Amino acid sequence: MGGFLARSRIIAPPDWSRWLVPPAALAVHLSIGQVYAWSVFKSPLETEMGLSGTASALPFQLGIVMLGLSAAFGGTLVERNGPRWAMFVATVCFSAGFLVSSLGVALGQYWLVVLGYGVVGGIGLGIGYISPVSTLMKWFPDRPGMATGIAIMGFGGGALIASPWSAGMLEAFGDGRAAIAQSFLVHGLVYAVFMSLGTVLVRVPPEGWRPRGWEPTNSSAASMITTANVSARNALRTPQFWLLWVVLCLNVTAGIAILEKAAPMIRDFFAGTATPVAAGAAAGFVALLSLANMTGRFVWSSTSDVVGRKNIYRLYLGVGALLYLVIALAGDTSVPVFVLSAMLIISFYGGGFSTIPAYLKDLFGTYQVGAIHGRLLTAWSAAGILGPLVVNAIADAQERAGASGPQLYALSLYIMIGLLLVGFTANELVRPVHPKYHEPAVEADSESTADSGTRGVQR
Amino acid sequence: MTVHEASGRRKALLVFGWAWVGLPFAYGVYALIQKVTLLFAG
Numbered sequence: 310m311g312g313f314l315a316r317s318r319i320i321a322p323p324d325w326s327r328w329l330v331p332p333a334a335l336a337v338h339l340s341i342g343q344v345y346a347w348s349v350f351k352s353p354l355e356t357e358m359g360l361s362g363t364a365s366a367l368p369f370q371l372g373i374v375m376l377g378l379s380a381a382f383g384g385t386l387v388e389r390n391g392p393r394w395a396m397f398v399a400t401v402c403f404s405a406g407f408l409v410s411s412l413g414v415a416l417g418q419y420w421l422v423v424l425g426y427g428v429v430g431g432i433g434l435g436i437g438y439i440s441p442v443s444t445l446m447k448w449f450p451d452r453p454g455m456a457t458g459i460a461i462m463g464f465g466g467g468a469l470i471a472s473p474w475s476a477g478m479l480e481a482f483g484d485g486r487a488a489i490a491q492s493f494l495v496h497g498l499v500y501a502v503f504m505s506l507g508t509v510l511v512r513v514p515p516e517g518w519r520p521r522g523w524e525p526t527n528s529s530a531a532s533m534i535t536t537a538n539v540s541a542r543n544a545l546r547t548p549q550f551w552l553l554w555v556v557l558c559l560n561v562t563a564g565i566a567i568l569e570k571a572a573p574m575i576r577d578f579f580a581g582t583a584t585p586v587a588a589g590a591a592a593g594f595v596a597l598l599s600l601a602n603m604t605g606r607f608v609w610s611s612t613s614d615v616v617g618r619k620n621i622y623r624l625y626l627g628v629g630a631l632l633y634l635v636i637a638l639a640g641d642t643s644v645p646v647f648v649l650s651a652m653l654i655i656s657f658y659g660g661g662f663s664t665i666p667a668y669l670k671d672l673f674g675t676y677q678v679g680a681i682h683g684r685l686l687t688a689w690s691a692a693g694i695l696g697p698l699v700v701n702a703i704a705d706a707q708e709r710a711g712a713s714g715p716q717l718y719a720l721s722l723y724i725m726i727g728l729l730l731v732g733f734t735a736n737e738l739v740r741p742v743h744p745k746y747h748e749p750a751v752e753a754d755s756e757s758t759a760d761s762g763t764r765g766v767q768r
Numbered sequence: 769m770t771v772h773e774a775s776g777r778r779k780a781l782l783v784f785g786w787a788w789v790g791l792p793f794a795y796g797v798y799a800l801i802q803k804v805t806l807l808f809a810g
Binding site: 324325326328329332333335336339463466469470471472473474503506510589590592593594595596597599600648 | 774775778781782785786788789792793795796797799800801803804805806807808
């Protein structure tokens, strides 16, 4: 591939600052994180186009499914063509998704919204999500957890920006289909411009580059960090990949269990107590969880650079299980205890997302870590189905059985503790990858050089 | 372009890049904190 998008055009000059790469990554992640603010459009779409709640959720759900699929199947392409190509494709798809949706609303054709936002935009989500990951880890081999933490925190932060911005825009444009169509149009154009910074700014490090004063052997928790490389195809054959798949899936499932029901949960827990929680306060609790989710992505992932990836997942899964136990046994005794426990659980949920790329890099090397990460994200898709299914089904069944207050959630909480303990065990079973899966040193080096021009960064 | 000029341009680019993403992010965090206060006011 030649021209502006080619890898050869984005090899950084010697004096390029690596701190220019996180803003490039954030320009993409802060944009695609908008997907979690889709709910802003649900009510207007239902009113103006006569849709059910299920139908208005379809573009979001399809978008998340496409995120997982495009990350899994597009990972190898992203590795081959480089981050500028990937960010450009993500920009085109994500913005085009809004533009097609705008047309769909204007014409009264809802299927165009589903196709545009869900399918086309969803491809942008998946390619955009993985686009900066391996590049960031090549620029920050000394702090890969922190680097991916910044980008993936951006994905959490995207909804914080989009939620008030989209709501304000809908209000400004007034009522009617035209207002929604205009909002989608403005979103498509603004995100195209905003994401372009990533495409323009992103660079890969030159051959032989490494941070000043940094030596690979200085890394903490070095026993789990490989000096070899494993291809994406071979990674799927290792037990380590599937153990981490289980770890991510169960950690995400446990987080979703609270996120899914946060507002009704806190109200139900304190409904019969001396300190009932009002609807406004419950909304504040949900906002606080968003803050914990976003902060956890950066703080815990950065901490993993110091304490090691396996230890940080022990914290997410082990302490997470204990916190669920605290909520189950004493959650209705004190609002601060409930809020703090839930915040920590959600911070672990966010941390699980942002630490996993660095864990993969430790085990499989940087050679095709983007593609491996893309394949692992199918665990997220699975958790997205499993988590809400378990929590909603149990809460509904408990309600039918006449339960109320904390009893509505007790069984779900104990199931989450069990799932977290299974995840904890899976994490304990993670060992360094057997050398039979390693790429031959010369071949891996030369392919990696051809791909990215970053041989010196390989360890 | 001298080394000094190139260094100045890099610094300007760094400030611009972080402001590009930092300002919208700060807006999002500000809007979020306003909502969080409801928990304590409610």
